Amino acid sequence: MSKKQLMLGNDAVAQGLYDAGVCVASSYPGTPSTEVTETLAEFRDIYTEWAPNEKVAFEVAFGASLGGVRSFCAMKHVGLNVAADPLFTMSYTGVGAGLVVVVADDPGMHSSQNEQDSRHYAIASKVPMLEPSDSRECYEYAKAAFEISERFDTPVLLRLCTRVSHSQSLVETTGRGAVTPKMYARDLAKYVMMPGNAKRRHPIVENRTRALIEYAETSPLNSLELGECRELGIICSGTAYQYVREVLGEGASVLKLGLVNPLPEKLIRDFADAVDSLIVIEELDPVIENHVKTLGIECHGKDMFPLCDEFSQNLVARILDSAPHTGSMRTSTPTDIVAIDAPIPARPPVMCAGCPHRGMFYTLSKNKVRVFGDIGCYTLGAAAPLAAIDTTLCMGASVTTLHGYTHAQAFGDGDDVKTACVIGDSTFMHSGVTGLINTAYNGGASTVIILDNSITGMTGHQQNPTTGLDIHGDPAGKIDLEALCRAIGITRVRVVDPYNLAECEAAVTEETAADELSVIISRRPCALLKTVKAKPPLTVNAEKCVKCKACMKIGCPAISMTDDGAVIDDTLCVGCGVCAQLCKFGALEVQA
Amino acid sequence: MTTKNIMIVGVGGQGSLLASRVLGNLLLGEGFDVKVSEVHGMSQRGGSVVTYVRYGDKVYSPIVDEGQADFIISFEPLEAARWLSYLAPNGKIITNTQQVDPMPVITGAAQYPDDIVGKMRAAGADVDAFDALSVATQAGSGKAVNIALLGRASRYFEFSDGAWTNALESTVPPRFIEMNKKAFELGKNA
Numbered sequence: 018m019s020k021k022q023l024m025l026g027n028d029a030v031a032q033g034l035y036d037a038g039v040c041v042a043s044s045y046p047g048t049p050s051t052e053v054t055e056t057l058a059e060f061r062d063i064y065t066e067w068a069p070n071e072k073v074a075f076e077v078a079f080g081a082s083l084g085g086v087r088s089f090c091a092m093k094h095v096g097l098n099v100a101a102d103p104l105f106t107m108s109y110t111g112v113g114a115g116l117v118v119v120v121a122d123d124p125g126m127h128s129s130q131n132e133q134d135s136r137h138y139a140i141a142s143k144v145p146m147l148e149p150s151d152s153r154e155c156y157e158y159a160k161a162a163f164e165i166s167e168r169f170d171t172p173v174l175l176r177l178c179t180r181v182s183h184s185q186s187l188v189e190t191t192g193r194g195a196v197t198p199k200m201y202a203r204d205l206a207k208y209v210m211m212p213g214n215a216k217r218r219h220p221i222v223e224n225r226t227r228a229l230i231e232y233a234e235t236s237p238l239n240s241l242e243l244g245e246c247r248e249l250g251i252i253c254s255g256t257a258y259q260y261v262r263e264v265l266g267e268g269a270s271v272l273k274l275g276l277v278n279p280l281p282e283k284l285i286r287d288f289a290d291a292v293d294s295l296i297v298i299e300e301l302d303p304v305i306e307n308h309v310k311t312l313g314i315e316c317h318g319k320d321m322f323p324l325c326d327e328f329s330q331n332l333v334a335r336i337l338d339s340a341p342h343t344g345s346m347r348t349s350t351p352t353d354i355v356a357i358d359a360p361i362p363a364r365p366p367v368m369c370a371g372c373p374h375r376g377m378f379y380t381l382s383k384n385k386v387r388v389f390g391d392i393g394c395y396t397l398g399a400a401a402p403l404a405a406i407d408t409t410l411c412m413g414a415s416v417t418t419l420h421g422y423t424h425a426q427a428f429g430d431g432d433d434v435k436t437a438c439v440i441g442d443s444t445f446m447h448s449g450v451t452g453l454i455n456t457a458y459n460g461g462a463s464t465v466i467i468l469d470n471s472i473t474g475m476t477g478h479q480q481n482p483t484t485g486l487d488i489h490g491d492p493a494g495k496i497d498l499e500a501l502c503r504a505i506g507i508t509r510v511r512v513v514d515p516y517n518l519a520e521c522e523a524a525v526t527e528e529t530a531a532d533e534l535s536v537i538i539s540r541r542p543c544a545l546l547k548t549v550k551a552k553p554p555l556t557v558n559a560e561k562c563v564k565c566k567a568c569m570k571i572g573c574p575a576i577s578m579t580d581d582g583a584v585i586d587d588t589l590c591v592g593c594g595v596c597a598q599l600c601k602f603g604a605l606e607v608q609a
Numbered sequence: 610m611t612t613k614n615i616m617i618v619g620v621g622g623q624g625s626l627l628a629s630r631v632l633g634n635l636l637l638g639e640g641f642d643v644k645v646s647e648v649h650g651m652s653q654r655g656g657s658v659v660t661y662v663r664y665g666d667k668v669y670s671p672i673v674d675e676g677q678a679d680f681i682i683s684f685e686p687l688e689a690a691r692w693l694s695y696l697a698p699n700g701k702i703i704t705n706t707q708q709v710d711p712m713p714v715i716t717g718a719a720q721y722p723d724d725i726v727g728k729m730r731a732a733g734a735d736v737d738a739f740d741a742l743s744v745a746t747q748a749g750s751g752k753a754v755n756i757a758l759l760g761r762a763s764r765y766f767e768f769s770d771g772a773w774t775n776a777l778e779s780t781v782p783p784r785f786i787e788m789n790k791k792a793f794e795l796g797k798n799a
Contacts, residue, residue: 021637022637023633023634023637023643023645025647048649049649051649052649127648128649151644151671180646180671180672181671183646183647183649184644184645184646184647184671185630185633185643185644185645185646186642186643186644186645186668186671187637187642187643256671259669259670259671260669260670262669263669263670329670329672329674330669330670330672330674331674331675331676331677355693355694355696355732355733355734356693356694357722357725357728357729357731357732358728358731358732359690359722359725359728360719360720360722361687361690361691361722362687362711362713362714362718362719362720362721363713363719364620364655364656364657364687364688364691364711364712364713365656365711365712365713366621366654366655366656367654367655367656367712368654369622369654369655394654397654400712401712401713401716401718402716475654477649569715569716569717572712572715572716574655574712574715576715577710577714577715578715578717588751
């Protein structure tokens with residue numbers, strides 16, 4: 018046993034996977050899952066990669082599993098929507114060597130566009146799902162997941178959430194075990210899922226679920242923790258368990274479920290028999306609660322606890338306090354809450370000083386273009402003062418939404434507002450390119466702006482197929498965006514520097530006016546990249562500044578307006594010079 | 610002992626993650642059960658960020674809730690005020706006085722409150738305010754605000770200088786360690 022270390026949940030998962038002998042990992046980044054694969058990539062004796070999307074990654078992991086080694090794939094909850102297709106049929110084929118998939122939910126939507134509960138996928142695809150509640154369990158469950166995968170011949174989902182992924186707690190690690198690859202075994206009836214074979218596989222899946230329920234009854238992943246208090250029993254899993262223990266202490270009777278699909282039956286009945294009343298405490302949807310009720314057992318759950326947002330110890334305490342049936346388990350909630358006597362302005366996230374997206378968004382906003390947006394840092398272009406984006410749905414949806422919107426215009430009076438869509442380089446590779454092919458194939462006349470900042474930005478700088486570097490930062494294949502767009506059959510492809518507003522203006526006015534499909538590649542690396550050298554900060558010539566606030570239109574966090582004129586924060590300014598192009602009086606001076 | 614709660618609040622990009630990791634390693638070294646909850650992703654882009662550090666004999670929840678923070682270590686006065694309701698009845702705020710305007714203030718849609726430190730004290734909070742940016746700059750880099758703040762906060766903890774030094778050395782990259790040690794010392798004595 019090594020000494021105890023403080024580890025991030027995601028790092029503990031990576032260490033657990035590694036110690037369990039994982040050999041191949043393929044993922045697409047997505048908060049809060051990203052660090053699992055980043056940490057795995059530090060082990061240079063295994064193969065890791067960034068794939069262009071989650072479906073690709075999952076299938077790569079499947080291939081490696083067939084090839085005989087333990088394999089892995091990580092994604093955020095919405096990534097599993099993209100990878101759902103292989104998931105459902107992989108449930109039928111089973112695996113070669115163990116295959117584990119991390120899916121990280123984001124209750125509270127710290128960094129996501131919805132709050133979906135990925136446990137529904139485990140139920141729908143009939144695949145086991147484990148849910149750790151802290152870093153120690155992240156480590157242990159990652160190892161257990163591989164064992165379950167091989168024992169029951171199934172991919173295994175490891176469900177994380179933001180508070181588990183991004184919290185550090187103590188972990189003891191054991192070191193990497195011996196790796197013995199299996200031989201590839203040709204088995205057409207198992208791996209060729211045409212109807213005749215799939216028909217024979219489905220009953221195998223149902224039998225496997227029965228075996229897994231049997232396993233769930235006695236698995237150490239589920240623990241029946243009977244305390245002194247038997248008036249009330251709590252059933253919970255994951256981070257909710259930690260809030261429950263925080264509030265009720267060791268005396269409470271708790272059934273903690275680490276295997277959240279399939280759920281046990283006898284174990285729940287035994288627990289229900291041992292306590293006077295039951296409450297299921299789970300974030301998001303009533304998955305455990307519905308199961309308990311299906312067993313014919315009375316329980317409380319979403320009649321008391323919210324469906325929306327993440328929980329906390331105060332929320333659990335407050336709700337248990339107000340419940341009539343919590344008996345002697347009353348707790349106290351804090352008092353003495355203080356606030357200052359003034360409104361507190363919000364501090365929303367913003368595009369960084371020097372962000373290359375800013376120049377293009379300013380141009381779109383200035384020209385009153387209706388813009389369909391996508392998922393990435395540039396979603397922040399929807400915020401004031403730029404307010405340059407009308408929609409954001411999911412990865413790749415900018416290109417397709419614009420195409421559909423354009424066709425709707427033929428049926429109404431419409432308006433003559435120019436339209437365009439914006440999509441980042443990584444998101445374009447993820448699923449934008451298929452939409453672009455659709456537009457080209459069906460003769461659409463969209464203006465597609467690829468905001469190429471040469472990195473996957475929002476998730477913290479991961480390489481992608483357009484950057485020419487692999488997950489380790491080593492040279493790799495590089496997709497040429499211009500050549501790709503031309504190969505699709507688009508002749509109007511042009512590259513602009515978003516730091517040059519005149520170039521952006523010309524491209525946007527000409528391409529939105531064009532009666533055919535065009536692509537503008539707005540290219541400039543992310544200002545936060547280590548390889549990008551900042552220029553000296555701009556200075557304000559106070560004598561020339563007339564306080565017209567033209568420089569404030571771009572929403573740069575480095576510029577503020579005082580009674581004495583514009584002020585530039587030289588700790589933030591990277592000298593991009595976009596603001597200087599807006600100043601008619603030459604008050605913002607670029608340093609040589 | 611009962612679990613102690615620390616919050617580190619600030620603006621995305623100011624270095625709160627490193628500060629929380631120094632604290633985590635310090636508390637681990639002192640033999641406590643420790644949990645640290647961080648913020649990654651979208652909120653890091655210049656938004657309001659909060660990191661929770663909890664320690665004691667046995668820590669369950671990874672987060673600190675309203676009315677529970679024994680210490681709020683703040684990189685920016687407005688952020689201290691934003692999280693004021695999280696302060697425990699006898700809690701203490703250690704805040705940098707450097708003002709960073711949020712976008713609604715920059716665009717003129719909102720006003721930055723004046724004399725935030727005074728207002729927090731008027732609301733009953735125990736506040737230790739100092740210019741951590743000057744201290745950090747004096748130590749060699751404005752980026753060391755996080756460690757200067759920890760130095761100042763160290764006055765209110767019962768941990769030895771050696772324990773803090775060990776935590777710094779095991780967390781901060783070697784090439785920045787001397788500068789950060791200096792920032793810690795200057796912060797402590799500021």
